[in-house]
Amino acid sequence: MKLIFSSAKNTFLWIKFHRAFNFVLLFGLGFSLPLAQANDCTARSILTRFQVRGDPLTQAVRPESLASLALEVRALFLAEIQSSSISQEHKDLLSKRLMTLKIRTKACNKHSSLASNNSMTHTISVCDTMLKYPEFSLVVLLAHEMGHSMDLCGISRPFFEVKPGGKIPQFNPPLDERWADYLRQIYENESEYFIFRDMFDSPRSKEVIDRLIEEKKILRLEKGIPIEESPITENYRCLAKRSSYPELTQDHAELCKGFKYSEAGAQIWSAKVSAAYLKAKYFRMNRVDLVSMFSLMQISTKRSELQSPRDKEKDFNEIFLPQSIFRSSFECQSTVAPSCI
Ligand SMILES: [Zn+2]
Numbered sequence: 001m002k003l004i005f006s007s008a009k010n011t012f013l014w015i016k017f018h019r020a021f022n023f024v025l026l027f028g029l030g031f032s033l034p035l036a037q038a039n040d041c042t043a044r045s046i047l048t049r050f051q052v053r054g055d056p057l058t059q060a061v062r063p064e065s066l067a068s069l070a071l072e073v074r075a076l077f078l079a080e081i082q083s084s085s086i087s088q089e090h091k092d093l094l095s096k097r098l099m100t101l102k103i104r105t106k107a108c109n110k111h112s113s114l115a116s117n118n119s120m121t122h123t124i125s126v127c128d129t130m131l132k133y134p135e136f137s138l139v140v141l142l143a144h145e146m147g148h149s150m151d152l153c154g155i156s157r158p159f160f161e162v163k164p165g166g167k168i169p170q171f172n173p174p175l176d177e178r179w180a181d182y183l184r185q186i187y188e189n190e191s192e193y194f195i196f197r198d199m200f201d202s203p204r205s206k207e208v209i210d211r212l213i214e215e216k217k218i219l220r221l222e223k224g225i226p227i228e229e230s231p232i233t234e235n236y237r238c239l240a241k242r243s244s245y246p247e248l249t250q251d252h253a254e255l256c257k258g259f260k261y262s263e264a265g266a267q268i269w270s271a272k273v274s275a276a277y278l279k280a281k282y283f284r285m286n287r288v289d290l291v292s293m294f295s296l297m298q299i300s301t302k303r304s305e306l307q308s309p310r311d312k313e314k315d316f317n318e319i320f321l322p323q324s325i326f327r328s329s330f331e332c333q334s335t336v337a338p339s340c341i
Contacts, residue, residue, distance in 0.1 A: 041332030043316045049331070050291050066131060066138070070103045073142045076276040077269070084231030093222045094231070097122075097149045097159060100193045103142070105131070115141050117148040119157070119195040120185045136289040139277045140270055147269025149195060152236060152248070153256040154265070156224040158196045160209075162186055162217070169215055171208065179208055193221075227255065232268045238340035239264070243318050267315040271341050275325045282329070290329055 040049065081094050101122055108114075108127035115126045124145040130138060148154055168183050175183070186194055198205045212218045227233055227250060239245045245264055255261045320326050322339035 041321055041327060041330065041334050041336065043313050043321070046330045046332075047291075050287060066103065066105065066126060069135060069138055070142055073139055073146065073273060073277065074098055074101075076273045076280075077143065077146055080269075080272050080276065081231055086229045086231055090225050090229045093159070093225060094150050094155075096221065097195070098146060101146060101149055102192075115145050117145045118185070119149070119154065119197050120182055121189045121191045122149070122193040122195060123189070123191075134289050136274075136277070136281075140274045143273035143277075144266045144270040146273075147266035148262065150225075150230065151263075151265030151269070152227065152230065152232070152261040153252075154195060154262060155230045156227055156252050156255070158220060158224045159222045160194050160196060161219040161221055162191050162193065163219060169211060169217070171211070175208065176204075179204075230265075232265055232272075235268050235272075235340050236264060239268075239318065242337070242340065244314075245318075263311070264315070264319075267312075267319050268341060271320045271323065274320070275323050275341070278325050278329060282325070 077098055078095055081091050081098070084091065086094075101124060103124045103126065105128045106112075106125040108129055112127055114130055115124060117124050124142070126138075126141070126145075130141065133141075168187060171179075174180075182197070185191070196209065209218075209220075213220060227248070233248065236245070237248055240247050246260060248261075249255060319341060321330070321332070322336050323341055324339070327336065
């Protein structure tokens, strides 16, 4: 079911007018305009209404500091966790994950992703080019990457502290390449924490982790949190009921297969935290701040790509836009079913 709709009367009148207009153009002038969507509150219609042409980032202002912005986003994130209905024990565990997450910048080329969250080093890396983006897009981005530390896959993964010093023990038989790579990432980056990427799906994984714990190289801080104790589970269920997001499953392997659940989870977190940020800063945000979000959501304003909506655009329409703070910011008139977020 589609989440966003115009009132039936307005849609009817608009379509009538638009068809007549196209008819004139088609037969009177010899070409036609594509039929725009009747809904005034989708990513595409907002782009048109805000007259976004070219790259809004050319007007970007450099944020004062990525680190201080990250602290602000983290504080809003922590507040979201505290206001959720999960147990205090799980609130504390999730807060610990956030408080220990490191953020750094990295040099990027045009093929790099804008930011990433490496669970084995418990670090978010943000492209240095992102520092040219307006503040609000960085908020959306940071909240998304922080969300990965407790997305619908990540939440059930175990969380460890790395004890300083010491060498990696010798294993017999030697570690396979995947394990060797994990340990390199942890020890070469002097990680202090990590969220274990495997779900102990092999006896070997369990054996290696147990040995590292036994030799006091690492400490298990939590064994992972059940999906029912995630602050975003009910939001996701609501979305899956209304839209084409897949049903939630209890199966860890399925939740961590590909990116469909983890991405949706990070987007829900981003939508929650970005909405809180927007509420706090609403009165000093300008159109560039608002529009900058679109670049980040990877919606192209290139004509050739207008016909192929991508997953991020769908998320924007169905996860972000139904929230009233986004709708009023983008001057949306059409009504919408209550937000799942
Ligand atoms: Zn992501």
